[in-house]
Amino acid sequence: MNNLSIEYILFSILTNSIAMWITMTTIPRIKFTSKTFITFVLCLILCSILSLCNIIYPTVVILVIIIGILSNNHLIGMILASISYVICVVFNYIALAIWQYITGVTQAQLMSGMINETCFYLFFFPTLYLILRGIRWIIDKFPRPDKLSYKTLGISLLILLLICSAILVANFTYERTHDYPVDLMNQNLKLFLLLSALMAILITIIIIIVYKDARTNIELNELEHLKQYTEEVENMYTSLRRFKHDYANILFSMKHYIDTAQYRELNTYFDTQVIPLVTSLDASSPALELLSNMKVPELKSILYFKIMEASKHNIKTILEIKWSVEHINLKAIDLTRIVGILLDNAIEETDLITELEKRTINISCIQKEKGSTIIISNPTLKEHINLVDIRKKSHTTKGKNRGLGLSNINEIMKKNENIYLSTSFVDQVFTQTLDIDD
Amino acid sequence: MLNIYICEDEASQREFLQDCITHNKISKNDKVNFIGAYGTPTDLIKSLTDKSTNDIGLYFLDIDLNADMDGFELATYIRKYDPRGFIVIVTTHSEMLPLTFQYMIEPLGYIIKDSKNYIENQINDCICKAFSRYETLINLTNENKTITFSRGSRNFFVITDDIIYITLGHLTHTLEILTNNSIFEARGNLSNVYKLLPSNFMQISRETIINLDFIEKVDTNTHIVTLRNGDSFCISHRSFKSLIIYLSKRDAIVIK
Numbered sequence: 001m002n003n004l005s006i007e008y009i010l011f012s013i014l015t016n017s018i019a020m021w022i023t024m025t026t027i028p029r030i031k032f033t034s035k036t037f038i039t040f041v042l043c044l045i046l047c048s049i050l051s052l053c054n055i056i057y058p059t060v061v062i063l064v065i066i067i068g069i070l071s072n073n074h075l076i077g078m079i080l081a082s083i084s085y086v087i088c089v090v091f092n093y094i095a096l097a098i099w100q101y102i103t104g105v106t107q108a109q110l111m112s113g114m115i116n117e118t119c120f121y122l123f124f125f126p127t128l129y130l131i132l133r134g135i136r137w138i139i140d141k142f143p144r145p146d147k148l149s150y151k152t153l154g155i156s157l158l159i160l161l162l163i164c165s166a167i168l169v170a171n172f173t174y175e176r177t178h179d180y181p182v183d184l185m186n187q188n189l190k191l192f193l194l195l196s197a198l199m200a201i202l203i204t205i206i207i208i209i210v211y212k213d214a215r216t217n218i219e220l221n222e223l224e225h226l227k228q229y230t231e232e233v234e235n236m237y238t239s240l241r242r243f244k245h246d247y248a249n250i251l252f253s254m255k256h257y258i259d260t261a262q263y264r265e266l267n268t269y270f271d272t273q274v275i276p277l278v279t280s281l282d283a284s285s286p287a288l289e290l291l292s293n294m295k296v297p298e299l300k301s302i303l304y305f306k307i308m309e310a311s312k313h314n315i316k317t318i319l320e321i322k323w324s325v326e327h328i329n330l331k332a333i334d335l336t337r338i339v340g341i342l343l344d345n346a347i348e349e350t351d352l353i354t355e356l357e358k359r360t361i362n363i364s365c366i367q368k369e370k371g372s373t374i375i376i377s378n379p380t381l382k383e384h385i386n387l388v389d390i391r392k393k394s395h396t397t398k399g400k401n402r403g404l405g406l407s408n409i410n411e412i413m414k415k416n417e418n419i420y421l422s423t424s425f426v427d428q429v430f431t432q433t434l435d436i437d438d
Numbered sequence: 439m440l441n442i443y444i445c446e447d448e449a450s451q452r453e454f455l456q457d458c459i460t461h462n463k464i465s466k467n468d469k470v471n472f473i474g475a476y477g478t479p480t481d482l483i484k485s486l487t488d489k490s491t492n493d494i495g496l497y498f499l500d501i502d503l504n505a506d507m508d509g510f511e512l513a514t515y516i517r518k519y520d521p522r523g524f525i526v527i528v529t530t531h532s533e534m535l536p537l538t539f540q541y542m543i544e545p546l547g548y549i550i551k552d553s554k555n556y557i558e559n560q561i562n563d564c565i566c567k568a569f570s571r572y573e574t575l576i577n578l579t580n581e582n583k584t585i586t587f588s589r590g591s592r593n594f595f596v597i598t599d600d601i602i603y604i605t606l607g608h609l610t611h612t613l614e615i616l617t618n619n620s621i622f623e624a625r626g627n628l629s630n631v632y633k634l635l636p637s638n639f640m641q642i643s644r645e646t647i648i649n650l651d652f653i654e655k656v657d658t659n660t661h662i663v664t665l666r667n668g669d670s671f672c673i674s675h676r677s678f679k680s681l682i683i684y685l686s687k688r689d690a691i692v693i694k
Contacts, residue, residue, distance in 0.1 A: 320535040322510075364537035370590060375537045387621040388669055417609055420589065424620030433541065433622075437590055 015121050022129050095124045225301045228308065229291075236289065243277075250274060293321040294365060298332040299339065303363065306343040310361060315350050320364040328372045329438045330419065334412045338419075339374060341409055342432050346378035349430065353379055371418075371438045377431040385425045439493050440572045442565075444475035445482045445512060446500040446528065452477065454554065455498055455528070458561045464569045479507040479515075486519055492576055495523040496568045498549070498561075501533050513543040521586070521595065522575060524568040546571070585634055587615060587624035594624055598636055602667055604628065604647040616667070640681060643674040656685065 099120050250273065257266035291307075294300040307317045328335055346361050353359050364375040390406065413419055418437040425431070442459060446452040456475045459465055465472060476482040486495075497516055501509035513525050524546040527539055531550055539545055546568055549560045578584050578597055585601075587594040589612075600617040607614040607623040613631065614623050632641050641647045642663065654666045661678055664670040673681060 318536075320538045322535055322538055362537045364535065364541065366538055366541060368591060373541060375541055377537060386668060387619075388616060388667070413608060420623050422620060422622035424622075426619045431537075435589070435592065 018121075018125060022125060022132065095127060096120070099123065222297070222301055225304055229304055246277065250277070290319050290321040293324040295324055295326045296328050296335075298336050299325070299328065299365070302336045302339050302343075303365075306340065306347070307363075310343075310347050310350075313347060313351050314356070314359065315347060316360045318360060318362045320362070323367050325365050325367045325372060327367075327438075328436055330416060330436050334416060338409055338412050338434065339376075341406070342374075342376050342434070345406075346376050346430075346432075349380050350378045352381055372436050374434045374436075375431065376434075377429055380428055380430050382428070385430065387423050387425060390423065440470045440569060441493060441495045442470065442472045442498070443482055443485070443495060444498045445477075445479060445503065445509065446475070446498070447477055447502075447504045448500075449477070451500075451551075454557070455561070458558045459498070459565065462562055462565050464565050467569070469572075470569065478505050479503060479509075479512040480505070482512065483515065486516075491579065493520075494572050494575065495520045496526070496546075496565070496572075497523060498526045498528055498564075501527060501529040510539075510542070513545070517543055521593065522579075524564075524571065526564045526568075582636055585631075587613070587622075587626060587631075589624045594622060598639070599649075599651070601635075601639075601649050602652050602665060603649065603669070603671070604631060605671075606645045616669075640677065640684070642677045642681065643672060646671050650681075650684065653685070656681065658682070 253269065253273075254266060257263070257269060291300060291304060294303060303319065307319065310317045330338075343361075343363075350359055350361055358379050360379070362375075362377045364373075366373045366375075409421065413421065420435045420437075422433045422435070423431070424433075442465070444452060444455050444459070446455055452475050456472075460472060464470060474485055476485065482497075495516070497513070499509040499513055499516075503509050503512070507515075509527065509529075513527070516523055516525060525543050526547050526549060527543075527545045528549045528551065531552075534548065534550065536548075539548075547560070547564045549557060549564065551557065575584070583598045585596050585598055587596065594615070596615070596617060600619075602616045602618070604613050604615050606612070606628065609623075611625055611627065612623050613626045613628065614621065628641065628645070628647060632639065632647055635647065638650050639647055640650055648663065648665065648671065652665045652667070654664045656663045656673075661673045661675070662670050663673055663681070
């Protein structure tokens with residue numbers, strides 16, 4: 001190692017940083033702005049200096065720390081970066097082994113000729129990229145864990161990181177003391193294969209834990225919603241029974257007036273007693289009545305939840321589900337997110353209105369022959385809305401969350417080609433129509 | 439002709455509706471023709487015969503019809519037969535589903551069953567609204583100022599003067615249409631749509647058709663046109679010349 005040339009060190013730093021870069025951008029999905037780019041370059045220069053002074057291991061640590069600082073969640077950023085590095089090294093060794101198998105060029109020979117090594121990296125980078133994309137794809141397939149599961153995930157990953165680092169340190173010390181003998185490659189390969197097997201097992205365990213956690217949470221939530229829903233239905237039933245009772249009484253009273261031919265009294269009675277009852281019946285007709293027509297459980301749950309939230313804000317919700325909705329051709333997670341965001345926005349906007357009779361959100365769910373439609377409309381105080389701006393990513397009218405919500409919708413729309421969102425604004429009523437084709 | 443139809447299963451209410459309609463002043467206009475009041479949807483469908491392009495129907499439909507077809511299905515049927523027709527939904531307060539009705543049948547209005555006086559007022563409003571829309575619509579159709587976009591089973595009927603611009607949508611073969619009060623996506627091809635539009639539209643690039651009446655200003659240096667709603671678009675080199683020629687004839691627009 002001591003007799004390596006400066007060119008070689010620069011070359012290896014370059015290749016290593018490219019590999020690291022590929023790994024980092026695919027697995028933790030760090031977005032590179034100009035600021036991050038500059039930091040990365042500075043960090044590379046620092047690494048080269050350190051490498052020239054023959055210190056390799058700290059460079060990794062520095063890289064990891066810097067990436068951690070750059071990412072939103074520092075701890076997870078650091079963990080992911082370290083994992084990325086480990087994955088990178090593992091794949092490097094695997095690729096070396098495959099390369100040796102294909103071309104017969106060993107690592108020692110590789111190190112002696114720059115052309116050989118360039119050829120190797122031309123093979124290595126695309127393979128690395130493809131494999132990492134595959135891993136990322138598998139990660140995306142699983143439901144996004146919430147905060148609680150993130151904690152479990154974080155701790156498990158930290159343990160994993162410690163094990164990996166220990167092996168790495170051992171490996172580097174071994175390399176340093178033996179000055180790269182030819183059989184070192186096989187030794188390394190065995191070590192890292194063991195490491196990757198260990199990682200695979202651990203990651204599988206973690207994913208299973210996270211998945212179960214998420215499921216239990218969802219189930220608990222649903223159970224809670226179901227409980228509230230049952231209570232609501234019971235209340236409705238009680239009020240219906242009360243009405244039946246009243247209804248019989250009213251009929252008897254009317255019969256009495258008719259029998260005794262007191263038509264004027266009948267008239268007064270009708271106006272003062274019957275008509276208010278009918279109006280109150282209409283007014284109290286709860287949004288939940290038609291929720292039983294919603295047969296898609298996740299949508300039923302989110303609708304119920306948001307209607308309850310609206311009523312907490314003293315906002316009335318009118319739910320129209322005339323025909324039963326059996327199926328919506330959209331992944332449950334996307335469906336609940338998009339409907340959740342639209343309803344949150346509607347509630348937020350309606351909450352600004354002070355006149356009580358105007359504080360109403362209308363929701364309609366329609367099952368059609370070839371698709372389904374969800375319509376949400378709410379009143380606003382605004383005189384004018386720029387309908388184009390409202391769809392753009394950075395648009396915010398109040399606070400950060402709102403704009404973010406709409407940009408999330410855009411993202412979901414890009415992922416799913418069968419959904420369309422039409423927006424209209426007429427007479428200070430804002431309507432969002434979401435068409436989902438089958 | 440504006441042809442008026444009624445469908446209501448209950449005889450007394452049917453007669454009342456018919457009375458209100460025939461006593462309305464507008465109904466006596468010779469452009470208005472009362473066709474009939476029917477007790478079942480099948481009877482009404484039978485009465486829908488061949489119509490000329492200048493015929494638009496005004497339908498008063500009860501929702502709860504006690505027949506194999508409810509008012510809703512009847513309205514959907516009528517929509518297919520007479521896409522521009524005016525549908526008025528007669529219903530009770532509790533059966534009212536405004537958003538669903540609006541989406542599926544785009545009714546002209548609603549008549550909520552309440553006191554007779556109230557119903558009569560609502561009917562008069564609806565006839566008045568229908569008649570004025572009928573007249574503008576007939577004029578617009580004759581001048582070729584309406585266009586229909588579609589996506590799946592859904593149709594968007596638009597008056598071209600309301601369109602601000604048409605641009606490519608988020609998927610291939612879709613268009614995004616911005617009008618005065620809505621934005622939606624429909625299937626279509628820009629050059630085909632352009633052929634259907636009147637002369638106050640111009641295709642300014644491969645992606646965009648704009649309504650020239652909505653131009654706020656044109657920047658001759660950067661070739662950017664700004665519309666009155668605040669949006670701006672790049673103009674392709676070829677269209678720029680014809681745009682300038684067009685605009686020089688109308689001096690109201692700022693050219694910088």
